[in-house]
Amino acid sequence: QQQVKQSPQSLIVQKGGISIINCAYENTAFDYFPWYQQFPGKGPALLIAIRPDVSEKKEGRFTISFNKSAKQFSLHIMDSQPGDSATYFCAASLNTGTASKLTFGTGTRLQVTL
Amino acid sequence: NAGVTQTPKFRILKIGQSMTLQCTQDMNHNYMYWYRQDPGMGLKLIYYSVGAGITDKGEVPNGYNVSRSTTEDFPLRLELAAPSQTSVYFCASSYSKGPYYGYTFGSGTRLTVV
Numbered sequence: 001q002q003q004v005k006q007s008p009q010s011l012i013v014q015k016g017g018i019s020i021i022n023c024a025y026e027n028t029a030f031d032y033f034p035w036y037q038q039f040p041g042k043g044p045a046l047l048i049a050i051r052p053d054v055s056e057k058k059e060g061r062f063t064i065s066f067n068k069s070a071k072q073f074s075l076h077i078m079d080s081q082p083g084d085s086a087t088y089f090c091a092a093s094l095n096t097g098t099a100s101k102l103t104f105g106t107g108t109r110l111q112v113t114l
Numbered sequence: 115n116a117g118v119t120q121t122p123k124f125r126i127l128k129i130g131q132s133m134t135l136q137c138t139q140d141m142n143h144n145y146m147y148w149y150r151q152d153p154g155m156g157l158k159l160i161y162y163s164v165g166a167g168i169t170d171k172g173e174v175p176n177g178y179n180v181s182r183s184t185t186e187d188f189p190l191r192l193e194l195a196a197p198s199q200t201s202v203y204f205c206a207s208s209y210s211k212g213p214y215y216g217y218t219f220g221s222g223t224r225l226t227v228v
Contacts, residue, residue: 004156006156009154032214034216036217041221041222042221042222043118043204043206043219043220043221043222044157044204044217044219045219046216046217049214049216089156089157098164098170099145099162099164099170100208101147101159101162101172102157102159102217103159104149104156104157104158105156106154106155106156107154107156
């Protein structure tokens with residue numbers, strides 16, 4: 001079953017605009033929420049992450065907003081640049097005792113136009 | 115510093131054939147993972163390993179097998195290839211059980227079963 005729902009599937013933003021990608025989760029046992037960025041032909045790479053006891057985390061132009069009561073979190077990319085064009089995956093981590101396993105959203109393909 | 119290396123990058127298999135996808139990491143990570151990525155479906159965990167000699171099933175293990183004889187290597191075996199196994203396969207590793215260090219992904223193997 002889909003434990004992490006991500007939207008939109010694709011997004012087109014003008015250079016300098018704000019890109020917003022949303023995710024919702026079901027399992028309240030998830031204990032860490034990373035975002036991964038993937039360029040064509042490459043593997044995903046960790047972009048930014050947040051713990052559930054924090055409502056917001058900012059790193060440069062990238063901000064995660066986290067709403068624990070609503071079981072939702074989102075990625076905001078400020079001043080979006082053409083180099084940000086990539087696929088973005090939200091994820092949620094579950095500690096099973098022996099390992100922490102990531103469940104990924106379905107991905108958002110972001111295109112930043114000039 | 116090579117990180118996570120996957121071979122081959124591309125492969126076409128006929129139905130019923132077998133193959134091994136290779137994955138090697140040089141970061142001395144104990145934790146390793148195999149994911150498959152299908153369009154619009156995100157990444158699904160196939161198998162994971164918490165150390166040499168220890169493996170466990172993920173979300174979609176059917177049709178696959180793994181082994182972990184060394185810390186560095188985590189090969190994925192397809193015994194009887196089926197069209198449903200057409201996908202992009204990613205190997206990843208992590209420093210510790212906790213998710214805070216993130217996963218390091220390889221660049222993927224694109225497999226087509228015809």
